Amino acid sequence: xxxxxxxxxxxxxxxxxxxxxxxxxxxxxxxxxxxxxxxxxxxxxxxxxxxxxxxxxxxxxxxxxxxxxxxxxxxxxxxxxxxxxxxxxxxxxxxxxxxxxxxxxxxxxxxxxxxxxxxxxxxxxxxxxxxxxxxxxxxxxxxxxxxxxxxxxxxxxxxxxxxxxxxxxxxxxxxxxxxxxxxxxxxxxxxxxxxxxxxxxxxxxxxxxxxxxxxxxxxxxxxxxxxxxxxxxxxxxxxxxxxxxxxxxxxxxxxxxxxxxxxxxxxxxxxxxxxxxxxxxxxxxxxxxxxxxxxxxxxxxxxxxxxxxxxxxxxxxxxxxxxxxxxxxxxxxxxxxxxxxxxxxxxxxxxxxxxxxxxxxxxxxxxxxxxxxxxxxxxxxxxxxxxxxxxxxxxxxxxxxxxxxxxxxxxxxxxxxxxxxxxxxxxxxxxxxxxxxxxxxxxxxxxxxxxxxxxxxxxxxxxxxxxx
Amino acid sequence: xxxxxxxxxxxxxxxxxxxxxxxxxxxxxxxxxxxxxxxxxxxxxxxxxxxxxxxxxxxxxxxxxxxxxxxxxxxxx
Numbered sequence: 001x002x003x004x005x006x007x008x009x010x011x012x013x014x015x016x017x018x019x020x021x022x023x024x025x026x027x028x029x030x031x032x033x034x035x036x037x038x039x040x041x042x043x044x045x046x047x048x049x050x051x052x053x054x055x056x057x058x059x060x061x062x063x064x065x066x067x068x069x070x071x072x073x074x075x076x077x078x079x080x081x082x083x084x085x086x087x088x089x090x091x092x093x094x095x096x097x098x099x100x101x102x103x104x105x106x107x108x109x110x111x112x113x114x115x116x117x118x119x120x121x122x123x124x125x126x127x128x129x130x131x132x133x134x135x136x137x138x139x140x141x142x143x144x145x146x147x148x149x150x151x152x153x154x155x156x157x158x159x160x161x162x163x164x165x166x167x168x169x170x171x172x173x174x175x176x177x178x179x180x181x182x183x184x185x186x187x188x189x190x191x192x193x194x195x196x197x198x199x200x201x202x203x204x205x206x207x208x209x210x211x212x213x214x215x216x217x218x219x220x221x222x223x224x225x226x227x228x229x230x231x232x233x234x235x236x237x238x239x240x241x242x243x244x245x246x247x248x249x250x251x252x253x254x255x256x257x258x259x260x261x262x263x264x265x266x267x268x269x270x271x272x273x274x275x276x277x278x279x280x281x282x283x284x285x286x287x288x289x290x291x292x293x294x295x296x297x298x299x300x301x302x303x304x305x306x307x308x309x310x311x312x313x314x315x316x317x318x319x320x321x322x323x324x325x326x327x328x329x330x331x332x333x334x335x336x337x338x339x340x341x342x343x344x345x346x347x348x349x350x351x352x353x354x355x356x357x358x359x360x361x362x363x364x365x366x367x368x369x370x371x372x373x374x375x376x377x378x379x380x381x382x383x384x385x386x387x388x389x390x391x392x393x394x395x396x397x398x399x400x401x402x403x404x405x406x407x408x409x410x411x412x413x414x415x416x417x418x419x420x421x422x423x424x425x426x427x428x429x430x431x432x433x434x435x436x437x438x439x440x441x442x443x444x445x446x447x448x449x450x451x452x453x454x455x456x457x458x459x460x461x462x463x464x465x466x467x468x
Numbered sequence: 469x470x471x472x473x474x475x476x477x478x479x480x481x482x483x484x485x486x487x488x489x490x491x492x493x494x495x496x497x498x499x500x501x502x503x504x505x506x507x508x509x510x511x512x513x514x515x516x517x518x519x520x521x522x523x524x525x526x527x528x529x530x531x532x533x534x535x536x537x538x539x540x541x542x543x544x545x
Contacts, residue, residue, distance in 0.1 A: 084501060202497045202505045205529040228505045231512065233525050420517040450485070451506070 002123040002148040003155060004072045006190055008033055019189060021169070021214055022062045023198035032066070035110070039063075039070035040119040042109040043101065050075040050122055052100035053131060055093065057083040058177035060197055063106035065176070065185060070109075072129055072148070075122035076100065079131045082177035092141055093133050096335065125149035131335060132179055134278045143335030144278050151186065154281050154329035157302045158187040161285040162248050163270050164218055166192030171216040173201045173225060179278050180250055184220040193218075201225055204232045211240050220248040224458040226258065238265045250274040250282070252458035253383075256293035263288050273297070275365070280330040280350050284363055295362035303327040304349070305363055307356060312346045315357075320366050323356040324349035355381065371462055373400070375440040376408040382462070385412055385443065388436045394424040399452045399460045403445050414443035415465055417451055475519070476538050483507065483514045496533035515541065 001009075007029075010017070015030035027035075048054055054071045058064055058080050071078045079097050081090060083104070094102070103109065123129070129148040133141040146154075164170060170188045172195055174181035188195045199210040201221075210216060221229075226249070229237055244266060250273055262271055267289075275296040276283035284305070286297035299305045306314050307321040315321040326349045333341040344351055355366040367381030374380075382400035389398045396419045403413035418424070426446045433442050453461040473493075481488040484502040497508050512528060515521055519541060523531075527540050 200498065202508055203532060205532070208529070224506070228509060231509045232528055236525055236529075420513050451510075 001152065002072065002121075002125060002129070003152060003186055003190055004036070004069050004123050005121060007036075007069065008121060010192060017166075017192070018194055019192070020062060020065070021194055021196045025062075027062065035062075035066045036069045036073060037118050038111050039066045039106070039109045040073045041117050042111055043067075043070055043074060043076070043103075044119060046101050048074055048076050048101050051077070051127065053077045053079050053097040055079045055081055055097065055099045055102045056106065057081060057102075057104045058175065059083070059106070060172060060176050060181070060200065061106065062197065063110065065195075065197075067103055067106040067109060068176075068182075070119075072123050073119055073121050075124065075127055077128050077131055077145075079133075080177060080182065081133070082175070084177075089133075089141060093143075096133075096141075096143060097131060123148055125152070130182075132278050142337070142340065144331045145333070145335050146329070146331060150329040150331070152329075153327075154183065155187045155190050157327070157329065158183055158248075158274075158282055159191055160302070161272050161274075161282075161287075162187065162218070162246050164188060164191050164193045164246055168193040168217045168245060169196060169214055170194065171196045171199060171207070171210055171214070171219045173199075173207070173219050173221055179281055180220060180222065183281060184248065201228065204229065208233070208236065208240075211243075215243065216240075217243060218246040218248075219244075220250070222458050223249060223252045223254040223258070224454075226254070226262075235265065241266050241269065244269050246270040246272070248272055248274065250276075259288050259293045275363070276325070277352060278331075279344075280325045280327055280352070283325045283327055283330075292362060294364060295359075296356070296365050297363060298361050299358060299363050300361060305358065306349050307358055308346060308349075308351065317358050317360075320355055320357045322369055323352045323354045323363070323365075325352060326350065371401075373402040373412055374410050375412065378440045380412060380441050382412070385414065385437065385441055388433060389414060389416065389429070389443075391436075392424070392429065392432055394418055394422045394428075396420075397452050399462065399465055400443060401462050401465050405444070408440075411444040412441065413445040413447070415447050415449050415452060417449060423448075472541060473538055476534065476541055479514055479518060480511055480534060480537070483510045491534060493535040493538070494533060511537070 011029040011033045017029045018026045019029045019032050020027040054076050056067055056078055068078050125148045128145045129151050130146045132144045170193050176182055196214050199206050271288035272285045274282040274285050283303040284297040286295055291297055304326040306324040308324050309315050309321050324346055330350050353369045355369050357364050367383050371382050372379050385400045386398050389395050395416050397417040398414055400412050400414045402410040405411040453464040477488050477491040481491050484507050486502050497503050530536055
């Protein structure tokens with residue numbers, strides 16, 4: 001069974017069920033499958049063959065969703081890209097995957113003919129379904145190839161944690177150009193949850209209208225989106241608390257304070273946050289109403305977790321090391337990159353590059369291995385310094401990176417963004433941190449900038465800061 | 469162009485880091501890459517701090533393009 005096979009099966013069972021609500025247009029299961037066949041037929045006409053790569057410019061549109069599954073139906077591979085990506089990033093992907101076709105505007109693939117030839121479903125579980133490129137925070141893009149089986153396993157894992165089902169109505173707020181949005185789209189459609197599209201997050205008035213009009217019961221958001229909702233509408237979202245059955249968060253740090261706020265606003269809602277990366281999507285889930293707010297979640301559900309020492313030996317409980325993960329749905333290898341694949345695995349476990357430890361049944365994140373700053377042999381997690389800095393009322397955001405130093409090797413450099421209303425001097429910050437952090441953790445250099453560069457998922461792009 | 473409109477154009481251009489020539493009444497959130505959700509939050513914050521206006525939730529939610537911002541500033545004053 002693949003996801004697209006499941007969608008076809010749903011049509012046979014209940015063709016009139018609404019599966020997608022595109023603003024005011026309701027799409028039945030039967031119409032959805034017909035349109036997927038329609039697009040697949042067009043792609044076939046453009047010589048898209050089995051096991052070839054099709055680049056699709058993502059948008060949160062009905063046409064894109066049909067195209068994504070049409071490529072799967074042909075047993076070709078969907079290479080979903082964000083059209084807003086930098087040109088050299090897109091060019092890198094084109095060179096790497098040598099696509100059989102590039103879909104820059106999915107709408108054009110809809111045939112106007114009424115008698116569409118059905119395309120046989122050729123998707124097989126072992127074949128590659130998707131190739132995603134991580135823009136990430138470091139180095140050149142990496143191609144993550146996932147099979148139909150891996151995507152199915154991942155979907156089932158998401159469903160077992162989020163719990164959405166055929167009675168739910170989900171508002172799609174995250175972009176389908178990223179694995180978070182794609183995962184939400186797939187798990188909603190797989191479970192028979194009605195997927196509501198056409199309401200971008202940045203039009204908050206429309207978003208609230210959609211929640212009311214379509215009786216939305218769940219959604220997924222990244223922490224930056226939560227901040228946006230708060231800034232734009234303060235606590236208005238609480239008005240809908242009783243109808244929201246689930247919220248999935250993910251992809252970036254979410255403070256314990258924010259988790260507590262969410263808990264108090266949504267006392268009856270299943271609030272979950274995933275930890276993972278494109279390579280091992282949604283490995284671990286934390287449940288805000290049950291797990292410690294500082295934890296990434298419980299370790300014994302679905303994913304095997306190890307904490308590794310620098311020599312790749314396994315660390316005991318309570319000892320910090322690199323988090324390594326193993327699950328059914330993690331990548332098998334990086335696309336055409338055996339060296340990187342070899343370096344990324346240890347005894348079948350994928351090495352995340354994150355620092356963490358296990359305490360009891362919970363996993364805790366302690367920092368990013370590659371981001372650790374080595375101050376004269378003492379290791380500094382930039383996040384620890386950033387947490388201290390963010391407690392100053394003058395500072396709205398900050399990021400710390402390593403700065404070369406002739407004596408210490410590296411020292412800490414802080415980039416700070418001041419609040420609109422207030423600024424303060426470097427001396428004032430130094431005075432404030434004096435009794436908050438040991439001397440090696442205190443930044444030696446400061447730079448005031450307008451905003452911290454971040455990926456679409458809210459992760460700090462430290463390389464950009466280092467090269468600035 | 470009246471002074472208030474000029475002032476709003478300049479503020480939006482400055483917050484988004486774009487040339488003021490890019491700004492017109494119809495320009496809306498999402499039309500240019502700089503005006504994303506983060507840029508939108510910064511515009512709202514700048515309206516409150518630099519133009520000293522206070523927006524309630526309904527007013528904030530109404531703001532989707534430059535004309536909405538000019539309306540909000542005019543009503544608030």
